[in-house]
Amino acid sequence: QELGVATTIAEVFGYQPVDGILGLGWPSLAVDNVVPPMQNLLPQLTAGLFTVSLNLVPNPSTVSGSSNGGTITYGALDTKNCQGDITYVPLSSETYWQFPIEGFSVGSFSETRKQQVISDTGTSWIGAPTSYMSKIASTLGATFDWENELYSIPCTGTYPDMIFTIGGKKYNIPSKQYILDLGLGSGN
Numbered sequence: 001q002e003l004g005v006a007t008t009i010a011e012v013f014g015y016q017p018v019d020g021i022l023g024l025g026w027p028s029l030a031v032d033n034v035v036p037p038m039q040n041l042l043p044q045l046t047a048g049l050f051t052v053s054l055n056l057v058p059n060p061s062t063v064s065g066s067s068n069g070g071t072i073t074y075g076a077l078d079t080k081n082c083q084g085d086i087t088y089v090p091l092s093s094e095t096y097w098q099f100p101i102e103g104f105s106v107g108s109f110s111e112t113r114k115q116q117v118i119s120d121t122g123t124s125w126i127g128a129p130t131s132y133m134s135k136i137a138s139t140l141g142a143t144f145d146w147e148n149e150l151y152s153i154p155c156t157g158t159y160p161d162m163i164f165t166i167g168g169k170k171y172n173i174p175s176k177q178y179i180l181d182l183g184l185g186s187g188n
Contacts, residue, residue, distance in 0.1 A: 002034045021122045024050075026094045045075030052121055053081035056177060072121075089167040092116060103165040107139040126162070126178055145188070152188040155181050 023030075024038050042048050054070040071081060089099045096118035103112040111132065128136065133151070137144070140159055142151040153159070159175035 001037055001040055003037075004031060004034070024121060025096065028095045041074060047075050049077070050074045051076070051078035051082055053078050054121075087167055087169055096120065099166070101164055101166050102168065104163070106136055106162045107160040109135050109139040124180070145184070148182075148184065150182075152184065152186070153179060154188055155179065156187065 023036055025036055027033075027036060027039055030036050038050070051073040052070065053073075055068055071078060077086060092098050092100055093116075097120070098116055098118045100114050101117050102114055103110070104115070105111070109132075136142075137151045140153055141157070142153040144150075145152040159179065161172040161174050162178055164171045164173070
């Protein structure tokens with residue numbers, strides 16, 4: 001398996017407790033037409049699927065070598081970490097892990113138009129167009145922190161779930177999963 005090596009990285013990665021990123025993307029995104037690891041692995045698996053389970057790490061700056069940020073199970077469902085109904089939706093593009101959602105809401109903000117989204121295990125962020133982010137931030141009472149270039153919100157507050165509608169099913173994400181204590185020192 002060919003692997004790429006970064007000779008420079010963005011500054012933010014220097015503060016993250018990670019050793020690297022394993023690309024799970026499709027061949028159309030591969031640099032220099034390298035066959036991605038998943039494409040080499042798929043024919044060897046019992047079943048052509050993988051399960052990603054991410055664990056909550058409340059403060060990433062305190063992660064030690066013994067912390068478990070999550071698990072990837074190749075060729076099977078991870079029944080230890082993933083329970084309940086398993087739902088599949090077709091990909092809308094074999095570039096990113098891209099699929100349609102029918103809606104999204106958080107608090108009083110709601111968007112019910114179909115949108116294309118991607119799931120990217122290489123990032124811990126939830127991104128959205130600027131027009132949505134400003135409305136979501138307003139709904140949550142967040143303010144933009146110009147020094148750190150992000151929205152900031154009191155860590156001790158109580159906030160509504162984010163709700164994604166995918167394949168006709170609603171998925172709730174509690175605020176403890178989408179609000180991250182970055183240790184900014186201001187209580188936000």
